[in-house]
Amino acid sequence: MGTALIYDEEMTKYKLLWVDPACKIEVPERLSVSYEALVRTGLSDRCVAVPPREASDAEILLVHSEEYLEGVKKTPHMTLEDLKEFTLQYGDVYFHPNIYHCAKLAAGSALQLVDSVMTGTVRNGMALVRPPGHHSMRSAASGFCVFNNVAIAARYAKQKHGAKRVLIVDWDIHHGQGVQYCFEDDPSVLYFSWHRYEHQKFWPNLRESDYDSVGKGSGAGFNINVPWNKVGMENSDYLSAFCHVLLPVAYEFCPDLVLVCAGFDSAIGDPEGEMCATPDIFAHLTHLLMNLAGGKLCAVLEGGYNLTSLAQSVCQTVQTLLGDPLPRLANLGSPCESALESLQCVRSVLRRYWPILKHAADPPTTDVGSRRIKLAKAEGEKAETAEEERSREEKVWPEPAERLRPPVCSASALPDDAACPDGLKRLTSSKDLGPLLGRRIKTEVAGDADGVATFLRLYTLIEKMRTNEIGNGVALVPDVAAAVKCVVQDLGSDLVNRVLVVCVGKEELNYATADGKMLVVQISGEDKEEQKGKYYIPMCLKKGCGDTVGFIQAVLGLLLPLGYEYDPGLVLLSRMPGSGVGDCMWQQLIGLLKGFAKGHTLVLMQTNDEACMGPTASVLLGHPAPPLQELLTPLPDDGDALERMRERLQADWKMLQTAVSSGN
Ligand SMILES: CC(O)(O)NCCCCNCCCN
């Protein structure tokens, strides 16, 4: 199934007709440069072009009031003076004779996207629209927004397609207060937003944009605000918010559909956000959402005002929706203290609503609330003077790296008598081996003939991943532990400079991996507290790997952050016999691990584990992992163990932090 792309140049045909410093950044070129970048890179040709349509009155009235709609309907016939007059009643927005038409197309585009995804015509998609939507409220325009495109889409998905639970992820750098107001008492729509806040000093300067607005009534717990109280947030801050706040809750919520308020003013270079996250971060943010809701994801453009980073970020997002390998995130920093303070605050207010966060730390002792400015004297940020604007240094960042699809997406190395699942390219040792291999066989490792054959197959797979001839692969071997040992001790380290080894199930993995060439993470039911060390991390689940809640907690809260910080060149995932891990959880794990090492994942399974070959191959080939069933309440001790583990490890691994360092 493909990726839908919705765009029409009609939505570029309105602009600011008078002087208003607050609105001058919202220009038609935002849309055209985004689309042109998709055309130039060949990405638009790979998408399914879906035409926009005008949202009907009834659809607009799913969110907005009749009087508001009636008012907006009059704008096409207004004189310039009337338009100015009409605009004055709202904040930071402008009207134009053609904006009502474009606003209907923007909302209708979101609905077309929802139809395409919910009917299975496409797997996912992106709508390039303007005017944006997430600030507009039931009876008010705001922040360049006229109709709330994503809020209308969420209501529409429930009403027309019977969606039970809709997740809205708003990565725009502004708080989508319009979305929050729309769903704050609705437990069927989970709204997550991060936004520049600076203790209420940043637009829209709302008290209710802070982390303690968690929703109301039966909606309590279903509204998540992550305020950024400083500018300059980086990739590590964004990934920490996903791993330690959004994803655990999203997996527990188990949505039928994911809608993204895809604003790119959260990228480096944007005059509004003033953040430092690079455009390739959106490849990962998109990827991390694509294993939810069976991959049903609709991204709708919101903000983004630096035309260079906007275009690059749009391309990164669409390329991930298309299933291309993800870029490695170079030198990820550690989350800054301000971000950690925000994460700690929001996790502490959410833990009472979401068992998966039950063990989150108490709020920081420093009273964050006291730093919120007294609203009385705040008139929002002052209009920036021309020289102040020029003086703000021009940000530069590297062009995002190419993300080349390897000629072979997925390969298999199997014993001759094992069946090869459709779509996998079968490697046979004989014809595929390079001459250099002859010198490399170390028979004492490979042992008997069978071992030699396994050795040859694995080496071939890894070699072809290294040269990007192959994306990922799966090998069935007679003895998984021996195979892991052989790869780890003889192949992985000198072929690839960092190998992330993920072992599911119990097995003695006694490699001294002090040199950092390898990071071994083992998830099992065995308690191995004694074996400590920065590069060998045993995660013990009391109820074993069959405990999906404990497992997903370990994956999201430990494995993902570790993986991002380690940034491996290869991921080796082994499924020990008798691990007990469920198929869905196993598929989710593969789906998530594909985000590392440009997708070079090598899965090792025991020959008699053939039954798991199908589900494994499906995810390796790019199909979304099926959703985990609604998560049961995690065992209290597993959560505790996880927190204790995180405490112990975060000295070495900064991405595991979820709170300000206790010293503060
Ligand atoms: C869709 C959106 O979230 O990007 N709209 C942002 C509205 C910003 C209003 N304030 C502008 C002040 C100019 N310095």
Ligand SMILES: [Zn+2]
């Ligand atoms: Zn924005």
